[in-house]
Amino acid sequence: MAGRTAENLLGPGDPLPFELFNAEGGSPFLLIGDHAGAAIPVAMGDMGLSAADRARHIAIDIGVYGLGHALARRLDAPFLHQSYSRLVIDCNRDPAHAEAIPALSDGTVIGDNADLDMAEKAERVRAIHRPYHQAMADLIAARTAAGRETILLSLHSFTPVLSGDVRPWDIGILHWRGRTDFALSILDQLRSIAGVVVGDNEPYAMDATDYTVPLHAFPNGLRYAEIEVRQDLIGDDGGQMLWAERIASAAQGSIA
Template identity: 65%
Template sequence: MAGDGTCALLGLNDPAPFGLFNAAGASPFLLIGDHAGATIPAALGDLGLSAADRRRHIAIDIGVHELGHRLAERLDAAFLYQTYSRLVIDCNRDPVRDDAIPAVSDGSRINGNEALDATARAARVAAIHAPYHRAISDMIAARCASGRDTILLSLHSFTPVMDGIARPWDVGVLHWRGRTDFAHAMLATLRDDGVLAVGDNVPYAMDTTDFTVPFHAFARDLSYAEIEVRQDLIGDSQGQNIWADHLRCAAEAALLRISE
């Protein structure tokens, strides 16, 4: 972590590579936010990006930090989230992939990510990616050891328009392999609302591109769901509260469905 001398990338004034809210939450849900933060280590400057780019969806899942805290309160769940920008290293990618540290994202060049050597890449993995995933693994293991069930609920957000194409869904539920029971129940529960536009594996489909849910949920046979909320719906406090209520109701109803 920052300041402990183990990772040269992070300095004394840099924050830890993950945050943990409501660690003692009693519900079976473990909320995670791979792209909840926008911090860049001081040693990397601004990665060559403008302030505007550092606020865009390329750098952070807009609204997820606040949504995760509000949902954690409503569910009495722990929320473990990434502090650093996905442009420093994307914690929902296998670190060996080129796009784990992208040089271009949605038309913006990230000059600070160009032509990185193996040592520079390894420093970001060691300082940020590895501690984040170790924290998730440790929390799941501790819950398992104490006989607690865990449903992994991964929170993301998506931009309303990509490559000039509008994305009309309010929310998407992503799933792939393993224990998909909760994801399908969550999908059905959100659709029961009758008003929301709910996507099944849209605007993204979970596949080999994803790292966090496959890595942590599949091997341990955990129920899970990856939730994508459209960013304009959670860009302010009012929207974050509305969607925390939507997701609380849906998660609790989905849990009842898979328990029957």
């Protein structure tokens, strides 16, 4: 079966495990996209999934790639994002967590993720998960050494309907521990926009299931916000530009 290799998961035809856009951005913001990519290593074929499933929310945070680039331009901020599908390995999960390499997602069986041995799992961590987080840690460390503040904006998107439940929010701001002041301020800024439904720790509450923000923001004392935008609102260029403007305005209004 394609993908059942424990060695050299990424070949010469595969993308790098992460991309960094606008690396020299001068603002305090660092944008990240744990689920912005949809690539699957050539060695893994199609993971036993249809093209439709590989384009669904189970595989990628729809709209985040375009939103992140638009927001990076608007804020003059770097945008570091994952190249690979969250079904290969979820970079917002601890590698030891069962959801890091899911065998089932929103009712869809991920056949190539069943019955993986430890070596196969470890290779996905080594090739994709670890380099992405090392790049993030290195960026933050370099900015700190240069006397620059980093405010971490973690960009995600959510499906309008999950397991039959309609989700009414346009955007949600997630926060948990550490420097929550920025997240709470951006929440208030967004709530001032007429007609926009803003969730406070909705549609998800940040907790120990999250990996990226707790790993990089909490111990470094960084201000942060995890931002969830409903996918049907950022599915095209127009929606991505609109929400980039809204998020940028709220973010800039929250850093005084």
